[in-house]
Amino acid sequence: MTLNRRTILAALGTVALAASPLTASGQDLPRNIRMVIGSTSTGGDTYQNSAIVAEALAEHLGVNIKVDPVGTSEGLKALDRDSRGTTIMLHHDQIYLSHVYGVPGNDDPFANYVIGPTVAINPGNAFLVPASSPYQTMEDILAAAEAGTAVRVAIQPGGVSEIGFTAMQNAARVNAPGSEANVVAVNTGSQADKNQAMWDGLADVINGSIQANEQFTQLPADDAKAMRFVWITARPATLEQAPEAGMGDTTRDDFMQFASPATSVTLDGSEDFAFDKEFFLLYNKDMDPALMDTIDAALAEIYAEGSIQQKQAAAFFIPNFQARDAALAHLSAKRDRISGIVDQLKAE
Structure with a gap:
């Protein structure tokens, strides 16, 4: 997704640019900023995407930004404790899905934090099986469940992996x-x-991602760590925006075979379930709005310049900058839509 400078700066609306109409300055920001993420892994897609964004922000603003993979609960606690702007958070839909699912300790992020800009979509949210698995497709998995076989699916409760599990x-x-x-x-x-x-x-099936797990799909079939994709949850229109070369040794066309409509996980017998995993910033609700504006404006300029899109695309992310107000409206609507789906699935 390519956004020109004029489009992005117009989208910012009332965001105050700290130094000039076209330049955000980090002079008022803390010199050292901790970017907590809702993952404890340095090999997953959350860390990879956060590292790209943190590096770009640090260079643009002339500050130090360290990505700290502490997990969702610890990340939110750290954000709660710090209104000075020395701690910000970058995570994805799990932040509000945990609240939708009623996971203890996960309050409504829309009420308790400031939702910042969106930065990327991961079109590679996926489910995988061991290379030796008898299940070749999602159809096989659902047929096994129908035949009375327990199919164990490894997920992280209250997040993007659980919404996929619920859909299964x-x-x-x-x-x-x-x-x-x-x-x-x-x-x-x-x-x-x-x-x-x-x-x-x-586990017979696990939630994973193209970024973190494609490497394991390239191992020899007799390797104990070898895996195979069976489902990618992204909307086909989103996945089609990914680089044609794909990721690793798997092309975009290869990945499309695991997404709707080639791989169908039905929602209601006529429509397939699909879900885009989106990444966005969060701020402490008492953080100085001027500091938020500085970070937001810097991101607008970074995306207008364009090199971050190349880095994200190389890591199989879809660049997706939306300024704070637009991001809040978009994510709120998405939360409401997903809440309706979850409630319906629970009720049936």
Whole structure:
């Protein structure tokens, strides 16, 4: 997704540019900023995307920004404690999905924090099986559940992986009522934990990502760590924006075979479920708005310049800058839509 400078600066609306109409300055920001993320893994997509954004912001503003993978709960606690602007957070839809799912300790982020700009979409949110698995497709997995076989799925509760798991259960229920009980959650943590659950034989399917797991799909089939993709949750229109070369040794066309409509996980018997995983900033609600404006304006300028898009695309992310007000409206609407789906799936 390519955005020119005029479009981005216009989208900022009332954002105050600290130094001049076209230049954001970091002179009023703390010299050292901690960017906490809702993951404890340095090998997953959250860390990879955050590192790209942190590096660009640090260089543009002339400050030091350290990405700290502390996990969702610890990240929010750190953000709660710091209104000075020395701690900011970058995470994805899990922030509000945890609240939608009622995970203890996860309050409504829209009420308790300031939602900052969006920065990227990961079109590679995925589910995988061991290379030796008898399940070749999602159709095989749902058929096994219908036949009475328990299919264990490793997820991180209350997040993007759980919304995919819920969709699997719902598809099983739509196809064969009662079979959803055989799609069983194995609750783990970050990506490394989900991978390990597979390797330890504790899960038949895991949530993963193209960025973190493609490398394991290239291992020899007899390697104990070898995996295969079975489903990518992204909307096809989003995945089509990814680089044609794909990631690693897997092309975009290869990945498209695991997304709708080639791979169908039905929502209601006629429409497929699809979900884009989006990354955005969060600020302490008592942080000086001028500091938020400085960071937001810097991001606008960074995306207008264009080199960050190349880095994100190389890591198979879709650049997706939206200024703070637009991001809040977009993510609020998305939260409401997902809440409706989750409520419906729970009720049926």
